[in-house]
Amino acid sequence: MTGKDVPALHEAAGAIPPGTRVNVTFLGNEDLDMRVSAAKAVKDAGFIPVPHISARRLASQAQLEEFLDRLQQVGATEHVFAVGGDPATPEGPYDSAYDVIRSGVLQKYGVREVSISGYPEGHPDIPSDVLWDHLEKKTASLADQGLGSVILTQFSFDTDPVIQWIDEVRRRDIDATIRIGTPGPAGIKRLLAFATRFGVGANAMIVKKYGFSLTNLLGTAGPDRFVTELAERLGDGSGDVKLHMYAFGGLKATADWARDFQAKATS
Template structure:
């Protein structure tokens, strides 16, 4: 079933300025196809998946740069087996001209595969800036994390932003995606109250099949109550068709207050649909501007 034509208010369209996207190491062909629809200079994150080797991720980061975009390679702390592995990956990124911006996350493994327990441990090595990194993305969790207490998440967020600033690195927070803007806006206000003044890229689920969206939501602990999902345009019983995030963006724009929520940008999780997401953003912007 095709995606319906997205429409939005001028305020919602305004949120698209400076948006970022996400891809995997295997999405280079999709990137090549979608490139004409993506504004030059757009940040494109390259995920750190356990089944993709460093060479594949490096090739994807290089392809992002060669197409005129800004690569943001992911570094998964608990998947790194040694300081040497981190050093080699950063060195390769620098050689490819893809080391200026990175995202450092803890990663999926419950136990570290090497010396880095979390993303803060990687940040504190000093290796990032030695290899030309200037900006570092870190994770934010408006709906919490299924394996980490909220108090721990807040302490880590404050500590990481402080550590990055102390090392002369510019922090950006990228949040997990969600379907409900209420916890997002509440989390933003609380982050600012706690002194986290870094720009925040709000995670937005790109257009995808309902079954896939709900699968990702369950995996990452994102709320999928019947009311929230129906508001988004999905059905828990009829998992057919495709939905776009126009309702989410319109609600976000309506509730956003720069004085309370600080600087905000958008980060689209593409779920393997890089081209579909780029096309949706372009249509949303065009129809919203014309309304």
Template sequence: MNSLGTASPAVSTSLLEDFSLEMTGKDVPKLEEAAGLVPRGTRVNVTFLGNENLRMRLDAARAVQRLGFLPVPHISARRLGSQADFVEFLAGLRADGTGTDVFAVGGDPSRPEGPYEDALSLIESGLLREHGVRHVGISGYPEGHPAISGDVLWSALRDKCAALAAQGLDGSVITQFGFDVDPVLAWIEQVRGHGITLPVRIGVPGPAGVRRLMSYAARFGVGTSASIAKKYGLSITNLMGTAGPDRFLRALAAGHDPARHGEVKIHFYTFGGLRATAEWIAQFRKEARA
């Protein structure tokens, strides 16, 4: 048994062949440190936080591109104060050549700061395509959302997919992270049952401290019962320890059936840091090939 457990080759050759990462606008130095460990062309999502300004967001997207990766800037609908703010951001991305791929999300504020209430309103505005966007990521919630009912979530997902098709835009679904593979795979089957064929990127926490992972789980309404924690490899009696997603990925690889689940890839939330996540992925892939 190696340090990561016995990894299934399927994890490396399919699910991890085209993984994506997530960072904030303040993480540019950390991405520079990890750059040598990440395959060129990797998709790197750049979040749209309330404490960041336009310049910081544009600079971060440029840095991702400069380091040889594909920037995927987030656009938070409810954080946009006006249509002019939306256009300014899109125009800046287009001028830099960093705006072909974006991620559209409603965002954390409970009330919109401007005219955009959700990701659907961003897509339906027509401004994305007008400014050179070609691919739009949208959110998925295998375990639901603490503030949104299941019916509303399914309706929103269908509507966003229909809007993307109407706009002639490619898309993909990026899910909230979780610790239990079973509801994830069941949810993907439901997605396909709704006629949604977009690729799905399963959100996975990169290696991080158990206390931090539990904190994020509580914040986003992710199930963390004792049985789920044990299944994932979290020690709720040792909050000072760390945990990686090796068990989760092996279980996902074992349960993934392309005929039922379609195209599935992995999106890493880098809660424990970009370098730690990149090192973990590189080692996991190496041992999977051994």
């Protein structure tokens, strides 16, 4: 959710199980009060807030500490998501999420677990070897500091690169929980727009496998096939793998889908 999504959170709350993690983004067009208020709303609703820390958007260590201090005041610092962020040029001293992690600032404000980014299909602007190097450095640094780690991935329409990427993560002896990014039900045009923005594969064969066609962009698509196939393909060596739902079609639509899918799976 974003800082503007508090009303949407309240609308969806009845369909979200207590204790669910809800990420709160760090957007350039939102201010400190909006981010903290959103994290507090998540906490007050009985969920676990996971506020984002956008490294390249931080102008100084003082700004990072002010953000963490405000979050700690509302009980929202145990779980955070450290991400590099969009600006091509850092606005302050942090060039990457790794710089924030190794700063030693997080523990001072009660952080116990840090989510970090994973890219099963690569990143449009970062070479693959750099992505792997930073993933290894970040998980190692968190372990050295006694902090838990979760790898939260970019979304995908295709299980093939996801399974291959999970296998490579484990081959590198990284045993962190992996949460595979999964788009909740959303308009097909909207899904394709996000795929283009984030470099996610969306050719005709891939999207047909996922459950929609590039020749008919009307309507919505959900991740039923993707989630079912992913569960079937995970093996003993996959380790702890869960989902992270991207609410591209809205919080309530995503929460309703997850509730209904789980009900069908257990019936």
